[in-house]
Amino acid sequence: MTPSVTGKPRQAAVAAWVGSALEYYDFFIYGTAAALVFNKVFFPDSDPATGTLLAVATFGVGYAARPVGAFILGHIGDRFGRKRVLVLTLILMGVATFLVGCLPTYDQVGVLAPVLLVVLRLLQGLSAAGEQAGANSMTLEHAPPNRRAYYTSFTLSGTQAGQIIATAAFLPVAALPEDDLLSWGWRIPFWASAVVVVAGYLIRRKLDETPVFEKTTVAQMPVVELFRDNWRDVVRVICAAVIASVSTIFTVYALSFAVNTVELERTPMLWVGVLANVVALATLPLWATVADRIGRKPVFIAGSLGSAVLMFAYLGAIAAGNYPLIFIVGIVLFGVVYSAANAIWPSFYGEMFIARVRLSGMAIGTQIGFAIGGFSPTIAAAVDGEDGTSWVPVAILTAVLCLVSAVAVATGRETYRVPTEQLGLPANDPRTTTTATT
Structure with a gap:
């Protein structure tokens, strides 16, 4: 009996979903706050456009820390367990996010405030670097070979749920009077992250290690082995993963563009994100089920190319101030089409x-x-013109990154029929002789 059959896929999927929801609640409330309030709380001396650019840049800092965290946490996960x-x-993540809510403002301590903000954002990025890779590895290695996409998609469903909760947490906060929002209201969602530490520990300390890892001869220096034998696949994943730009443009840039430049109401724009993510909760497992039947590549590529096209329509709808069109295109873009790629990559x-x-x-x-x-x-805010109204270059930027992702996936090996114990082996390896059960 293969290790993939003897695991506990449901328990692993539930733990991945709950943990990712908690983890990414923390990560995404930062993005919402960066788009709505951080330009006024931590960068008030800048002109509005520069303050927005600086606030959005601090969101990107968390991503800059992720590669460093990936090397550290990847080594720990492959050396000592998922x-x-x-x-x-x-x-x-929980501790860093709670402390963001405790930070003094620029008016209180000057430049120290944004410095501390960046430090805590770096810690968030280090944490996020290992979360999805760990949860995906755990779930994939517990899953039956013919349902790996389905079970691993629960990690991304959890991520979407975390984004829903994060956005929903800001709905009542964003409705506060401006003075209350900027003084204490924005802190509440960050303080609520204290739940993450307690709930996360209680859920994940009960997890069993994966049968695949327990039966694997552990690499002493996994990163060295990785770049010696699998560097091409690492490059392929890097290029494919830039599809994440759709999420960040939708979540951060488009929200800032709508509220700060076009001057649309905050609450409806937050609801676009909530509803799109609710739809994504339903479509993610559906797309994953399709990928378990017809393969990973066609589903991923369709989602990537579709997102490239629909980003033009979404930003155009925002620029026109057309609320019905914003809701329709936003939900189809993020909730349906982007979910095709998002469901498959884990x-x-x-x-x-x-x-x-x-x-x-x-x-x-x-x-x-x-x-x-x-x-x-950040790049989008720099290319959208001096007055921030030139959205077409932003849509072109997103489309180019989507195309890079699609090409990377198209040149990869189709893996949906490969048995779990044979994953990652060269096609000509003598051990790759059987086909996964379907």
Whole structure:
């Protein structure tokens, strides 16, 4: 009996979903706050456009820290186990996020305030670097071979749920009078992250290590082995992972563009994100089920190219101030089309690597790609013109990154029929002789 059959896929999927929801609640409330209030709380001496650019840049700093965290947490996960990484990441994220809510403002301590903000954002990025790779590795290695995409998609469903909760947490806060919002209201969602530390520890300390990891000869230096034998796949994952720019442009840049430039109401724009993520909760497992039947590549590529096209329509609808069109296009873009790619990558990236280096390969590859995606709102804010109204270059930027992602996936190996114990082996390896059960 293969290790993939003897695991506990449901328990692993539930733990991945809950943990990712808690973890990414923390990560995304920062993005919402960066778009709505940080330009006034931490950068008040700048003109409005520069303050927005600086605030959005601090969001990208978290992504800059991710590659560093990927090397560290990838080594821990491949050397000492998936479970240890998953507990560590939740605690680190929860503490860092709670402390953001305790920071003094620029008016109180001057330049020290944004400096401390950046430091805590770096800690958030270090934590996020290991979260998804750890949860995906855990779930993939517990899953039956013919349902790996389905079970690993629960990590991304948890991420979407975290984004829903984060955005929903800001709905009542954003409705506060401006003075209350800027003085104490924005802190409440960050303080609520204290729940993350307690809930995360209680959930993940009960996880069993994966059967695949327990039966694997542990690599002493997983990162060295990874770049010696699998560097091409690491590069492929990096290029594919820039699809994350769709998420950051949608979540951060488009929100800032709508509220600060077009001067649309905050509350409706927050509701676009909530509803799109609710739809994504339903479409993610559906797309993953399709990928378990027809393959990873066609589903991922369709989602990537579709997102490139729809970003033009979404930003155009915002520029026109057309609320019905904003809701329709935003939900279709983020909730349906982007979810096609988002549902597939947790299985597809992990299936490129053998178990000895899987967590390192996923973490390093995705986090470098995500770092590019994380700075996309900063780049977008720099190319949208002096008055911030030139949205077409932003849509072109997003489309180019989507195309890079699609090409990277198209040139990869299809893995949906490969047995779990043979994942990451070269096609000509004598051990790759059987086909996964379907």
